Amino acid sequence: MAKISLSKRSLELGKCRNRQYWREWFVLRGLTLSGLFAIAIITFILGFLIKMGMPAISEIGLTEFLLGKRWMPTSPQPGYGALPQVLGTIVVAVGALVIALPWGVSTALYLSEIANSRVRNLLKPMLEVLASIPSVVFGFIALVVVAPAVASVFGLSNGLTALTGAIMLGVMALPTITSISEDALKAVPNDYRDAALALGADDWQTMTKVTLPAAKSGIVASIMLGFGRAVGETMTVLMATGNAIRMPLKEYFGVTLPDYLSSVRTLTATIAIEGSDVPWGSLHYHSLFVLGALLFILTFIINLIADIVLNKGIKGGN
Amino acid sequence: MLKKTLVLGVALSFFALVTVGCGGSQGGYIEVRGSDTMVNLGQHWAEAYMDKNPETAISVTGGGSGTGIAAIQDDNVDIAQASRNITDSELENAASNNVEINEFVVGQDGLAVVVHPENPVQELTVKELKDIFTGKVTDWKELGWEDGGEISVYSRQSNSGTYVYFWENILNEEDWADGTKYMSGSSAIYEGISSDKAGIGYFGVGYVDSGVNAVNVGLSSGGPFVTPLESSNIDDGSYPIARPLYFYVNGTPEGELLDYLEWVLSAEGEKVLGETGFYALTEEYIDINNQTFSQLGIK
Numbered sequence: 001m002a003k004i005s006l007s008k009r010s011l012e013l014g015k016c017r018n019r020q021y022w023r024e025w026f027v028l029r030g031l032t033l034s035g036l037f038a039i040a041i042i043t044f045i046l047g048f049l050i051k052m053g054m055p056a057i058s059e060i061g062l063t064e065f066l067l068g069k070r071w072m073p074t075s076p077q078p079g080y081g082a083l084p085q086v087l088g089t090i091v092v093a094v095g096a097l098v099i100a101l102p103w104g105v106s107t108a109l110y111l112s113e114i115a116n117s118r119v120r121n122l123l124k125p126m127l128e129v130l131a132s133i134p135s136v137v138f139g140f141i142a143l144v145v146v147a148p149a150v151a152s153v154f155g156l157s158n159g160l161t162a163l164t165g166a167i168m169l170g171v172m173a174l175p176t177i178t179s180i181s182e183d184a185l186k187a188v189p190n191d192y193r194d195a196a197l198a199l200g201a202d203d204w205q206t207m208t209k210v211t212l213p214a215a216k217s218g219i220v221a222s223i224m225l226g227f228g229r230a231v232g233e234t235m236t237v238l239m240a241t242g243n244a245i246r247m248p249l250k251e252y253f254g255v256t257l258p259d260y261l262s263s264v265r266t267l268t269a270t271i272a273i274e275g276s277d278v279p280w281g282s283l284h285y286h287s288l289f290v291l292g293a294l295l296f297i298l299t300f301i302i303n304l305i306a307d308i309v310l311n312k313g314i315k316g317g318n
Numbered sequence: 319m320l321k322k323t324l325v326l327g328v329a330l331s332f333f334a335l336v337t338v339g340c341g342g343s344q345g346g347y348i349e350v351r352g353s354d355t356m357v358n359l360g361q362h363w364a365e366a367y368m369d370k371n372p373e374t375a376i377s378v379t380g381g382g383s384g385t386g387i388a389a390i391q392d393d394n395v396d397i398a399q400a401s402r403n404i405t406d407s408e409l410e411n412a413a414s415n416n417v418e419i420n421e422f423v424v425g426q427d428g429l430a431v432v433v434h435p436e437n438p439v440q441e442l443t444v445k446e447l448k449d450i451f452t453g454k455v456t457d458w459k460e461l462g463w464e465d466g467g468e469i470s471v472y473s474r475q476s477n478s479g480t481y482v483y484f485w486e487n488i489l490n491e492e493d494w495a496d497g498t499k500y501m502s503g504s505s506a507i508y509e510g511i512s513s514d515k516a517g518i519g520y521f522g523v524g525y526v527d528s529g530v531n532a533v534n535v536g537l538s539s540g541g542p543f544v545t546p547l548e549s550s551n552i553d554d555g556s557y558p559i560a561r562p563l564y565f566y567v568n569g570t571p572e573g574e575l576l577d578y579l580e581w582v583l584s585a586e587g588e589k590v591l592g593e594t595g596f597y598a599l600t601e602e603y604i605d606i607n608n609q610t611f612s613q614l615g616i617k
Contacts, residue, residue, distance in 0.1 A: 070493075072493050072494075074476055075491065075492075075493060076491055143506060143509050144509060147513075148513050151513065151514075157467065157468070157470050157514050157515055157516040157517065158470055158499075158510055158513065158514035158516075158517060159513075160499055160510060238502055239502060239506065242499035242500075242501075242510075243475065243499060243500035243501070243502075244496075244497045244498055244499050244500070245498075245500075246496055246497045262497065263497060263499050265500070273475040273476060273477060273500065273502070274475075274476055274477065276381060276382065276384065276385045276388070276477050279407065279408075279411070280411075
């Protein structure tokens with residue numbers, strides 16, 4: 001009797017495990033599939049950009065695109081050098097990050113660690129409103145407020161510079177960085193803070209030595225998203241930076257440094273300006289796709305660097 | 319099932335409402351797109367026309383002459399406003415889409431070359447303009463303003479008809495000066511120049527306002543130097559950089575489109591043209607339009 005009931009029970013257990021096994025099998029495969037799908041879409045986009053850019057690359061040569069400094073596709077002697085625009089994009093986006101990173105992370109620290117709930121409930125929605133302002137409005141503000149201010153502070157004849165663009169993009173990246181960093185900081189378990197305080201650390205030490213490092217991956221993710229916004233932003237830079245095609249570099253005391261006080265043009269601005277009226281199928285048309293591919297590769301490299309830095313940091317921490 | 323029927327019912331009644339709304343008014347819809355120089359003018363025309371003909375709706379958007387011409391080639395708009403000629407390759411492209419482009423001259427624009435009001439340089443020759451905008455002359459000193467400093471050049475961006483016109487007629491298709499700032503609209507150039515003492519730029523004379531100074535332009539250093547601000551200088555052709563403004567339509571205009579076109583070319587349309595800062599057609603252009611009309615069998 002006992003034997004039979006035991007075998008029956010084990011049979012039921014087996015059945016149960018079987019069902020669960022299949023359920024897990026489906027969930028796991030489903031997750032893998034959606035992950036692969038995202039990779040497929042990204043590969044498809046890159047492939048499309050390269051395919052559309054290929055006629056221009058094969059006719060003009062990749063070196064001209066990467067190292068040439070003259071972008072003049074409508075001229076009788078056309079030039080397709082994208083280097084000034086690649087550097088312009090990097091200069092503006094890095095400048096934006098230099099502004100937005102300390103500002104955004106300290107705001108997030110304040111919101112999650114210091115501010116009481118009433119202040120937080122007031123400030124957070126306001127920050128989110130900042131994120132919802134259309135970029136063309138930021139562009140207009142840049143044109144009539146920020147540019148003249150930059151011009152008068154630095155004694156320039158006009159303020160349509162890389163710095164103006166960087167300031168605007170910094171402000172625009174702020175809500176992204178603050179909001180995601182704050183979520184990451186809030187997700188740090190209170191036990192960590194309590195433990196640090198119990199060991200005799202003061203609030204500041206707890207914040208900088210425990211909470212901030214614990215939320216590091218979320219903060220790095222927020223920086224990457226903020227940077228992505230800065231690199232991909234179009235309308236505001238189009239209006240704020242003056243769109244001059246020139247190398248954004250200047251020698252200071254024999255060292256070549258990025259020049260924030262001259263007018264630059266970004267890759268996105270070029271695509272926006274020239275994309276609307278370029279004759280379909282022309283060399284100029286295909287060359288704009290090359291710019292798109294360059295933009296894609298640029299963001300990819302940046303994400304890769306951030307990823308490597310992040311992994312290294314975690315290993316070091318352990 | 320019930321939910322589905324409900325959604326379908328709501329959608330259907332909404333659709334019915336929309337259709338009734340359109341059919342009830344008996345009116346037409348004209349879509350106008352193109353030149354940024356002409357956006358303001360086009361809107362004033364449309365508003366004045368809609369005041370008289372409330373059953374017709376006209377939408378006017380900008381984007382640049384290139385944008386408008388690109389749209390008419392695909393028959394996506396009713397009228398393309400352009401401040402430059404349509405090119406041969408664009409005509410061919412239109413023909414391959416079964417679009418037959420017809421051109422009407424609807425006004426004239428003096429292209430003003432503008433500088434900051436404190437800039438003492440009041441007169442420039444066409445040659446000097448070319449040297450400035452191609453970067454051969456880079457300091458105001460060379461043009462007689464001792465402490466003017468480095469010239470800061472403003473241009474429109476390449477999808478602008480004004481850009482193309484200026485590039486073809488002043489720069490002779492040579493490269494723009496290094497560091498030329500490409501601005502996304504005439505008002506962006508206005509903002510730039512009015513706060514930049516060393517700035518020089520160009521736009522349709524309708525945008526000239528107290529914040530900038532329109533220089534007098536001469537064909538040679540002997541003069542005469544002519545201002546674009548007097549309409550007679552444009553009409554008699556003595557201002558060197560005036561240009562016609564165009565409407566491009568697909569096929570023979572009829573119905574509301576024809577009515578709107580005729581109204582724009584009438585005395586009332588011309589009044590709006592003058593009020594917005596542009597210039598009326600010369601006899602020569604009126605003749606050209608009449609020829610086009612008779613070829614199409616309209617008049």
